[in-house]
Amino acid sequence: MRVRGVAGPHRRAGVVSTAVTASLQETARTVAAGSTTATRLVEEALERLAATEPDIHAWVTVAADAAREQARRLDAGSHRGPLHGVPVGVKDIIDVAGLPTECGSPLRAGRVAGEDAWVVARLREAGAIVLGKTVTTEFAYFQPGPTRNPRDLTRTPGGSSSGSAAAVAAGVVPVAVGTQTAGSVIRPAAFCGVASYVPPVGALSYEGIHPMCPSLDTAGFFATTVEDLALVRAAVGGWSEVPAPRSDAPTLLLMRGDELGPVEPEMADALERAVTALRGDGARISDATLRLGPLEDDHVTVMEYEAAVSMRTELATSPDRLSDILREMLVKGAAVGEASWAAARARATAQRDLVTGLLGEADAILLPAAPGPAPEGLGATGKPTMSRPFQLMNLPAVAIPGMRTAAGVPLGVQLVGHPGREAGLLATAAWVQARLQE
Template sequence: MPATLSASEAATAIRAGKLTSVDLVQQCIDRIVKLEDKVRAWSFFDPAYALEQARDADRRRQAKVPLGALHGIPVGIKDIFDTRDMPTENGTVLHAGRRPTEDATAVALLRGAGAVIMGKTVTTELAVYSPGKTRNPHDPDHTPGGSSSGSAAAVAGEMVPLAIGSQTNGSVIRPAAYCGVYGYKPTRGLISLYGALAQSAPLDSIGMFARTIEDLALIADQLMVFDGRDPSQIPYARAALSDILAQKPPTPPRIAFVKTPAWPKAAAETQEAFSQFAQTLGSHVTEVALPDSFDKAIDCHSVIMLSDLAKSFAREYERGRDQLSPTLRNMIEDGQKRLAVDYNLALEQARRFYQSLQQIFADYDAIFTPATTGTAPRGLEATGSPIFCTLWTLTGVPAISLPLLKGASGLPLGVQLVAARGDDARLLRTARWLAGYRGAE
């Protein structure tokens, strides 16, 4: 069935004339119609408009005009990215009916690559902690994670092969792990944030979800384009992720097993599963302890994030604090009390953390660590703990969640790999090696 194809497979078939975008999009629509009452991944979905885009994609192919790498491929867009032809409501009643007149840069780049913008996926309230309506496709009684809940669930439910999201703490890696798909948060600053909801400039990153690592590289390659409207971006040459991913590592990767100070928070079955997995990797993995100073990383991230939430959502707080969730309202009020000196000290400490991590990355290709404390928690009142993502978001390094393990319940248990800033291509290549590892090397 076309809906079960990877994005890379579908793009190749469309380009060769063996599959039409209309057929692919229609099957995705059928999946959405079948599963949406259970999964609730979409905040805006117009099947007629999706098919209109698909028909235009097929006409362009028949006309033999140049085609983008995602030509005719449906993509879900987290509802914090501005879309000129769809509402962008950011998961809050305060923005209900909001209609941007311009696409976010990431959306514009996807359109330029030929993607069919399938619709807007559910986000938590202002992309923080208060859950949206989305359920975990593996078991609707469990959280899908957040804040990119709809994007992860839509890919896991085979509603779309690709979706984009964002991460300020654990909002890509955690829902990818809970929903059992691949999730990738690139090095901060590689993808423009222009036109996306701002939370915290030192922490915000754009990420993506897919069912294969090759698909992550495919969509990321289309988005890693310099945009002068985003002050966090620095123009420099970058490696084509897909090209390097296709290469075999010149030597078997060296991986550091880093438990991090969050290890005591992991469920017993998570600790056991990761310890056993590390053992199966044999000489390829070495356990490495972080200095005691990393115990302060969670507090450091909290100071930065809460301070910036108070700044970024000052307008929402002043005009509609009673319509904010108690959780978000309390976070904003906490951030209002933070001192500028503490904020700047936290930024400086984050730089020191990365300097320490560089010593590990000098000796190892990647760090191996849990993506979450365990499988998706039962209940829909919260989105689970991001604690195993916090350090890596704070330091701006690339991270990927791999759906390689399962808990006793059968729910997915994500494996997280992280690497040095800018080493995204090697990270994805190492991730592919790990996903295919059978102990034969």
């Protein structure tokens, strides 16, 4: 990790302390009221990073000096926007001007970005301060980086946005940016016990982000609460209003997840507890009559085909510098015909029409965010089975924390919504989160 201007940390064992820090919404209010400063927020973030990073390994580059300088400029000027002075982490496939974008691979070592990615520029316009770059799996695929789960250091934080999820879970930053092609924002949030949001593909510009699969790639966000995600989404999107939690009980369609793949007993139990709690507060929940399992294979087809196109140069010139799992995927993708890719996309479009039709009468689909809690060990990042069909259909999703196993390991549920109703999905998810906190 490159660190510039951070005091030496201490090492701890076991579970990293994840004491609750102020929410993003609360921080924004205190900054606007003059009760704190951007400089103080940055210093607090750097102190927390120094205390947790030896155990978690969430960061690949920390731009402490640049963050301090930006904070000084913000403190000396007028209020910049809704994220004024807020430190953020940025996944290391996303360009930040003056910092390396290495994509978790030696093939990108030393490559320094000349300008900010679109999403980073929008965060800065809203007043956010980039604290540094967070760890990604290799080219945002499945080969893990060094990051560990702050809730249990023996478990994976998920991937591919592993560092972003862990940085928020450890309380270093209130917001981090990730990307999702399969389940790379929803799954890490579930494993690390934080909230995350994935907008529909194309809702946010992908300019300045290393592409993998253009029809599947999207930027997303991590925060401690859904309300904080709503603030970030509104700020980046230029929305005139921040979606507030809805006041009335929603109508939800329930998928137990076993339609998509095996669900572990602890996750199945947590989902039933969630349904009971939500119904107790008036939510109308009915079983979804959806058969989306075949879309997982279609997602794999589209992902392999498009990844092989995007990374054909790397496969042709440096196959020995790619991990086995990535190289094998690219070789398989190179053998996928365009007709197979087009057929998979067509099936997804047909299913999307069916799902959005059902969502005309309901607010969201409720289902597990992952098959279970974060798996033990750091050699893999878990399975994205609960996200693949929805990412292929380009539907927005929110990971909602609050449930836990008997041993206290986080379990996340997710809501999937209509692509044209992002604000409504966030409002519904905030209502749900308020009722699932244990």
